[in-house]
Amino acid sequence: MKFTLALLFVSLAYTATAVPIDEAAISRNDLEDPTRDFPEGSREDVDLDLDGEVDEELLQGIAERNLYLLFTRRNPTAAQTLIINDANSIRYSNFNPNHPTVVIAHGWLSNQNTGINSLIRDAYLGKGEANVIVLEWRRLAISNYVTAVRGVPIVGKGLGQFVRYLIGVTGARYEDIHLVGFSLGAHLVGSAGRELLGRVSRITGLDPAGPLWVLNSNRLRTSDARYVEVIHTNGAYTGLGIGSSIGHADFYPNGGSFQPGCLTYICDHNRAWELFAASVSYNHLIARKCSNSLQITLNTCRGDTFPMGNDDLNKYGLGEFRVNTNRRYPF
Structure with a gap:
């Protein structure tokens, strides 16, 4: 099965190459016009070949090529690299086990410079003390889609092993760790949580990838x-995200398929991490619990209210929820 969608998964976060970008170019100003061209948007079409060949050679030792990049209020824009099995790289960094830790995993065709990383990082550090770790897994992420899908559990397991090592070195607590992943990255952090036996406090899946999942x-x-919280923004039949409920709490902004202000699937898909970043800063996206999918579609949910997103490590909820948003940041 091979098909082409305009702008399909163009990094799934505004990037199509591993070339570093000007982070200032992907900001809240860009979110005000989500249909505009981005610096990496030179590729108009990407082939999503679901029957393509898996690059088995690339998968050998792929988890060892991950980078773990730490940002704190002491180094909000200049990353410190944390290395598994190198205790000094952690001990002499700005990592503080007394602060909450959030790990961000980007999506397919992305890298450390993708907009999701800086937007969520700045939301956390703008609010309070935190250890923000960006997982850079570009070596796998820039491969063909079927290879990336096959390698996600491997990279996720490597992330879990890193978190376990980090806790062992610093004395940090599982209860203070929040894993956040977008698209393929959502399934990746799921694999990491599995490696850690489900002990981390929270996982947020941002429009988890649908094809082959x-x-x-x-x-x-x-x-x-x-x-486990999931935010669905492009779960339409032909969308890029998974449309079914897979978390403890599943949120369907604006119905979960198409987003106001968006004209493309990639915009709808990316809106998940934009909404999440805004919710960290403002905790203002209050949803209503729904009894069934028809209520979600018809916008007739009348259940209890529950906030979507945010950074609350003690948060817990069950069910399906709809929230209606505006078209511009912070929505």
């Missing part, structure tokens, strides 16, 4: 963390 046993699931 609906029946995939390695997809994100509720046992991967104490609380």
Whole structure:
């Protein structure tokens, strides 16, 4: 099965190459016009070949090529690299075990310079003390889609092993760790949580990838963390995200398929991490619990209110929810 969608998964976060970008170019100003061209937007079409060949050679030792980049209020824009099995890289960094830790995993065709990383990082550090770790897994992320899908559990397991090592070196607590992943990155952090036996406090899946994942046993699931929250923004039949509920709490902004202000699937898909970043800063996206999918579609949910997103490590909820948003940041 091979098909082409305009702007399909163009990094799934505004990037199509591994070339570093001007982070200032992807900011809240860009979110005010989500249809504009981005610096990496030179590729208009990407082939999503679901029957393509898996690059088995690339998968050998792929988790060892991950980078773990730490940002704190002491180094908000200049990353410190943390290295597994190198205790000094952690001990002499700005990592503080007394602060909450959030790990961000980008999506397909992305890298450390992708907009998701800086927007969520700045939301956390603008609010309070935190250890923000950006997982750079570009070596796998820039491969063809089927190879990336096959390698996600491997890279996720490597992330879990890194978190375990980080805790061992610093004395940090599982209860203070929040894993956040977008698209393929959502299933990746699920694998990391599985490696950690579901002990981390929270996982947030931002429009988890749909193609090849609906029946995939390695997809994100509720046992991967104490609380698993999923935000669906492009779960339409032909969308890029998974449309079914897979978390403890599943949120469907504006119905979960198409987003106001967006004219492309990539914009709808990316809106998940834009909404999440805004919710960290303002905690203002209050949803209503829904009894069924028809209520979600018709916008007739009348259940209890519950906030979508935010950075609350003690958060817990169950069910399906709809929230209506505006078209511009902070929505």
